[in-house]
Amino acid sequence: QVQVVESGGGLVQPGGSLRLSCAASGSNLGLYHMGWYRQVPGKQRELVAFISTGNFTNYASSVKGRFTISRDNGKNTVYLQMNTLKPEDTAVYYCNARLNSVYWGQGTQVTVSS
Numbered sequence: 001q002v003q004v005v006e007s008g009g010g011l012v013q014p015g016g017s018l019r020l021s022c023a024a025s026g027s028n029l030g031l032y033h034m035g036w037y038r039q040v041p042g043k044q045r046e047l048v049a050f051i052s053t054g055n056f057t058n059y060a061s062s063v064k065g066r067f068t069i070s071r072d073n074g075k076n077t078v079y080l081q082m083n084t085l086k087p088e089d090t091a092v093y094y095c096n097a098r099l100n101s102v103y104w105g106q107g108t109q110v111t112v113s114s
Helices: none
Strands: 003-007 010-012 016-027 034-037 044-049 057-059 067-072 077-084 091-098 102-104 110-113
Touching: 003 091, 003 102, 016 034, 016 057, 016 091, 016 110, 034 067, 034 077, 044 067, 044 077
Parallel strands: 010 110
Antiparallel strands: 003 016, 016 077, 034 044, 034 091, 044 057, 067 077, 091 102, 091 110
């Protein structure tokens, strides 16, 4: 069973960048499809970016061209590079690992504000 832990969140000004990391333990991350989701209070959790075991990627339309998901199976880590951040990107960001079951991390807060 895999465990995932997110890190890299914080406060950033509009137009800035952050890189989130999702570190896995307990299993080989290369076996899992991985996703980054985000949630704001009162709204449903939404998919931001997805990367398959074969490195196929998909993005929410709101982040396409600004965010990049990648994986380093040797480091058992998935990344979300976020550029040109906007206030509407403010949310708790969650990492998700999917094989036969779905495993979630505890989330990391991203706040985009001047």
